[in-house]
Amino acid sequence: MKKKVSNNMYKKIKKSLIEYIISNRLFMSYVLISVISMVLVRKNTVGIFKSPFPFLTDLGIILVVGAIGYFIKPQKQYKYFFIWVCIFALIGLVNSIYYVFYTSFASFGELATLSQTETVTGSIWEKFRWNYLVFILLPLLFHLIHKKLSDSSYYNFLNCVEKGKKMALSTLIVGIFCLSISFAFAKKSDFSRLNKQWNRLYIVERFGAILYQGNDLLQTLRPKISSLFGYEDALRAFNEYFASEENQKYKEDNKYTGIANGYNLIFVHMESMEDFAMDLTFNGKEVTPNLNKLSKEGMFFSNFYPEVSTGTSSDTEFTLLSSLMPVASGTVFVSYYDRNYNTIAKILSNNNYYTFSMHGNLSSMWNRNKAHPSLGYQGMYFEESFQYTQDDVINLGINDKLFFKQAITIIEGIENEHQNYMGTIITLSNHSPFIFQDKYGEFDLSDTFVNSNGETVTTNYLSGTAVGNYLTSVHYADSALGDFLTYINESSAFDNTIFVFYGDHDAKLTRKEKNYLYNYNKENGSVYEEGNENYTQYDSFKHELNKKTPLIMWTKNSKLKNTLKGEVKYYMGMIDVAPTILNMLGYKNEYALGHDIFNIKNNNVVAFPNGNFLSSVMYYNNSTGEYYVINDSTVIDDNYVDKTKESVEKMLEVSNSIIVYDLLNKKESSND
Incomplete structure (x- = not known):
């Protein structure tokens, strides 16, 4: 039944x-x-x-x-x-x-x-x-x-x-x-x-x-x-954040306070320049000989990380100047350019500096013609300010060599007209997709070795690969940088100027593409896998840590040269640049979310827009909840992870609110 x-x-x-x-x-x-x-x-x-x-x-x-x-x-x-x-x-x-x-x-x-x-x-x-x-x-x-x-x-x-x-x-x-x-x-x-x-x-x-x-x-x-909604909560969180005891820490003066007071300042924005390229040589030749020389002559921050989101270069320009993080949705340069921001350019222009930006592309790119004045730049020198033909173009604009050559003349003119100035020079040639090999010039990436049979073999395994193309492009960009340094040293100007060279973001090379560089088996053309004695560990954490870019402060001023020298190993983010530089110039940004690196030192936490963070002891992946211990001898306490994660989330939220709700503008209005 x-x-x-x-x-x-x-x-x-x-x-x-x-x-x-x-x-x-x-x-x-x-x-x-x-x-x-x-x-x-x-x-x-x-x-x-x-x-x-x-x-x-x-x-x-x-x-x-x-x-x-x-x-x-x-x-x-x-x-x-x-x-x-x-x-x-x-x-x-x-x-x-x-x-x-x-x-x-x-x-x-x-x-x-x-x-x-x-x-x-x-x-x-x-x-x-x-x-x-x-x-x-x-x-x-x-x-x-x-x-x-x-x-x-x-x-x-x-x-x-x-x-x-x-x-x-x-x-x-x-x-x-x-x-x-x-x-x-x-x-x-x-x-x-x-x-x-x-x-x-x-x-x-x-x-x-x-x-x-x-x-x-x-x-x-x-x-x-x-x-219509959210403003009151955002303002309350903003006020609490900047009034908190935690935020008041690391604000004291240090030995670098005011050392560059009265000096001019020029940022050199190096497109897609990654730190790892500085460590590579092929056939006895460095990939970046000029950048390497610069790092020895100046103050080299060897653990410096951009904090970009989808706005890439524009995120870096904004973050470096304002000491705020990129916005959570969209980009500041397009969606929020009309807000009020406390930036290096504004602070210096309020102290009788002439401020300018310079780029070999259209001023409309990334909406810079509207965003840059909002950030405090008084003058803008873009594509129309340079003389060039189509043959002088690499990728998206004027090649770096011609750009630097003409930029020097413009900046010398600015120095003659203004007692003090601050500017940002944005390079372009080393921009993805790194396919303009015929314009980069020759750079031999081949590798000669003796194989297991005792034969001398030459291989060019990087030729045509994403990493190989990138390194050829980097070598060209470095050569252009060398020309620029020659112009500076030969010029009668710039004795009272500090140059800050920084890589704006990583080159967006995948882990697989970089792993090919580090684990290529020259004997048989395969790639070493984990477990092989010749394998170089390159997991997702190593890949993230490998995305650091150069940051170098340099001057030809004989008085300041010895002070701005040496390697600084503290972990540092893009939002830490403004507080560090402004302190040297003798100014402060009270609404900076970053820190003067010489105050916070090893206690610094580099936050990324996706909630990941990096400290002197660990790298934390916010999506998986996993972390990588940088020093094997360090024991990570769960309370440290939770507390740091909470601090990073609060900072990201406050930063986003400052941008979306235009809190600095409303703060100024309420103080008037």
Whole structure:
């Protein structure tokens, strides 16, 4: 009897399932194709199988959105579902490509910067993978299914059998159930990260790509209506942060206070210049001989890390001058350029310095023509200020050699007209995609060695690789830098000037590409793997630590030269530059989030926009909760990790609020 009942129940369920599929073929196709898009975007980025929750969240949203389609007449449902299939496929395609460049996810706040994003527009085809075409084929597949259903009188059949409200309700219930499971297992910190939005990787790993993108849209619209909500809480947190005892620490004077008072200041922004290139030689020749010489003559900060987000170069320009972090969504230069910022340029211009910026590209690139005046630059010398032909262009603008040659003349003129000045010179030739090998000049990357058979063999294994192309480009940029230093030393000007050379960000080389450099087996052309005695450890933590860039202070002034000399090994971020430099000049920025490195020393914490952080003892990955101990003899206390993590999150939140809510402007207004 029980067996008969069981068989009948099975047949009934089977019949109901078949009937559901037959009468919901279009909807089922919409769900399946949309889910495939979301699974693929995770496969291309953070990985599929880390957790079921992003799948449940994506599925829940797809079902909730799909439920609305049941309120539409069957003949018109296709258009509704097709729009959403295209939206989900577009989310997958854009983020898959975006992840290759930034190891992050796209933001609506950055749509306005697409024409500014040189990295993407310059090398998108170089990075394009053919499996991305699936995102284009999926909407086409949905359209073909629709055509097939139309030919089979499917929609006429639905008019007779479909119960729209009932199907919408049941679908909505299932969708909400999926979302409820995902949210029920989420921690309080997960929702906090979702709200703050700055750890994009974690949000997608935990909540899926659809919820991330929807939440990002809300965050992008937030500045438009920021006065309607959140301001009071942001202002309270801002006041508490800067009044806190923790913030008042490390503010004292030190031996460098005022040593450069009255000196001129020139920043040399070195595009994509990474520190690791300084350690490399090929056939007895250094990749960066001029930079290496500079590091020995000046004050070299050997553990210096940019703190950029998706704004790359523009993030660095902003962070260095303001001692604030990049904004969580979008970029400051495009979305928040009209805010009030306390910058090096503004502080010095208020003290009778003439301030200027210089770049061999269009002033509209990264919206610099609007952002730079907002940061305090009084003069701007861009592409139109230089004489050149198309043959003088490398990649995106005037080649560095010609740029430096003409820049010297302009700066000499500025020195003749102004008693004091501060400027930023932004180089360009060493910009990705590093493919202009015919313009970089020759640099032999070959390696000669004696193999196990006693034969002398020459290999050029880096030729044509991403790292090889980058090193050739770096060598050219270094050569141009050498010319610039020659101009400075031969000029009668600049005796009262400090030059600060810094790499603006890493070159976006992948771990796999750099691992090829460190673990190539010259004997057989393979790559050493972990466990081999010749293997050089290069895991994800080593890769992050390897993204440091040079920071060198240098002067030809005989009085100051011996003071600005030597290696500084403290871990330092881009936001620490302004407090350190301003102290030397005899000024302060009371709203700096960074520190004078000579006060905080080994207690400094370098925070990154995604919530990762680096200290003298560890590197912490905020997405995984894992950390790497820099010194094996150090014992890490869990309380130290939690406390530092909390401090970093608070700082990021305050920084973002200063930008989004224009708190410095309102602070000044309230003090007037």
